[in-house]
Amino acid sequence: MDVTFDDVARAHERIRAHAKRTPVLASSQVDARTGATVFFKCENFQRMGAFKFRGAYNALSQLSAQQKRRGVIAYSSGNHAQAVALAGRMLGVPATIVMPEDAPRVKLEATRGYGAEIVTYDPKSAARDELAHKLAAERGLSVIPPYDHPHIIAGQGTAAKELIEDAGLLDVLLVPCGGGGLLSGCAIAAKHLNASCRVVGVEPATGDDATRSFHTKTLHTVRNPETIADGARTPSLGRITFPLVMRHVDDMLTVTDDELLKAMFLLWERMKIVVEPTGALAACALLEKKLDAAGKRVGVVISGGNVDLAWAATRLLAMPR
Numbered sequence: 001m002d003v004t005f006d007d008v009a010r011a012h013e014r015i016r017a018h019a020k021r022t023p024v025l026a027s028s029q030v031d032a033r034t035g036a037t038v039f040f041k042c043e044n045f046q047r048m049g050a051f052k053f054r055g056a057y058n059a060l061s062q063l064s065a066q067q068k069r070r071g072v073i074a075y076s077s078g079n080h081a082q083a084v085a086l087a088g089r090m091l092g093v094p095a096t097i098v099m100p101e102d103a104p105r106v107k108l109e110a111t112r113g114y115g116a117e118i119v120t121y122d123p124k125s126a127a128r129d130e131l132a133h134k135l136a137a138e139r140g141l142s143v144i145p146p147y148d149h150p151h152i153i154a155g156q157g158t159a160a161k162e163l164i165e166d167a168g169l170l171d172v173l174l175v176p177c178g179g180g181g182l183l184s185g186c187a188i189a190a191k192h193l194n195a196s197c198r199v200v201g202v203e204p205a206t207g208d209d210a211t212r213s214f215h216t217k218t219l220h221t222v223r224n225p226e227t228i229a230d231g232a233r234t235p236s237l238g239r240i241t242f243p244l245v246m247r248h249v250d251d252m253l254t255v256t257d258d259e260l261l262k263a264m265f266l267l268w269e270r271m272k273i274v275v276e277p278t279g280a281l282a283a284c285a286l287l288e289k290k291l292d293a294a295g296k297r298v299g300v301v302i303s304g305g306n307v308d309l310a311w312a313a314t315r316l317l318a319m320p321r
Contacts, residue, residue: 003154003185003188008188011151011154011157011158012158012161018047018090019047020045021162022044022159024040025042026040035294035295036295037297040300042273044302044303049305050306051304053083053086055154055181058154059151070094071088071142072141073132074097074098075099075132076098076099077100078099079107079231079303085115089115095115095117097118098132098135104230105308124224129145146179148179148238153188153240159182160301164194164197168297169197170298171296172198172199173190173200174200174286176231177281179234179241180244183210184241188244191248199250200291201245201249202255202284202285203254204228206226206227214249228315229260253290253291259288263284274309279304286300
């Protein structure tokens, strides 16, 4: 179940004609604030608004003809749901998505709009993966997990491959972390292209299972952490992603929800791009100076932009001035 750079490179060829090569943006104000030269890989401009399309398309495209006819099932709070639904529509694969009842409205509506069947559940009383595997067994569907799958990981790693190809070699790469699919895939790509690049994962402070796992070298879990970073409400790193993170990642950092809101709105206001809370995790660690980036070339993965604007407006109005 290992994933290598060759897997990432093959995934890149597989998705090249279908995924967007998202832009790499810079900000003189961010550079001045951090003392670094910063390159933002803007996956908020990816198809369906997040990096998840890369892994979903890579995974679904490798199913057998019979598996494609039967269909797939995935579980997600939103971005993986949309990615599987869109990739399924493009490849003619019926998709069923298990989503929490409290998933952001914008993500529920987009997933349904891509043609998927949605099965909702109460996250306080049910486990999404158990429900998905139960339905998969009943209906004969292939399970496409959100992060703990070699094809998903390889697909997500293409984001870092593109970033380094477009921006040049980096001293530091900051990557949001939920279940570790994006982080491990990007770390594999970054370390292959530049062994001295320091790869750092960032997750919400209330969902710090990956950070604790990294520092103790023992897998930790957290159940339904309360955080605005809904894409990082994963219970733990996976059976595949945990050892990959331990092997290829150099450090883990956490940020609070208050810090995350500030960073998200700064990106909106200064860079004029819409970023969701999870998408701003890596940028937040940089802006809050959780690491010393002065004088370094820093890559930052902005993982997505699927934010409920009405929700964001209420948070903006409530922030102290």
